[in-house]
Amino acid sequence: MPLVSAVIVTLVEFLGGIALDCRIPTRWAAALNGFDMVVAILVVHLKNGFLKPGGFEHPLTLLGACVALVMLGSGSLSVDGALAKRE
Numbered sequence: 001m002p003l004v005s006a007v008i009v010t011l012v013e014f015l016g017g018i019a020l021d022c023r024i025p026t027r028w029a030a031a032l033n034g035f036d037m038v039v040a041i042l043v044v045h046l047k048n049g050f051l052k053p054g055g056f057e058h059p060l061t062l063l064g065a066c067v068a069l070v071m072l073g074s075g076s077l078s079v080d081g082a083l084a085k086r087e
Helices: 002-022 026-048 057-072 079-086
Strands: none
Touching: 002 026, 026 057
């Protein structure tokens, strides 16, 4: 299963990052990236502490940004916002 997990995480981070930059399906991309950060914190970074090398402060910041994007969306200047205005 490590190979399958690596492929899924790579696709989520790469394609999800592109989707967040383009602001296309923002809430879905942020939710998937947020889930990825939760797994990264729990599996890899938690044992290193908070402000130590390899700690979980950076993934926690990314998780907070993803949670904000899931809750608030990407705004009116995004592709999602333009499509919502059209409907």
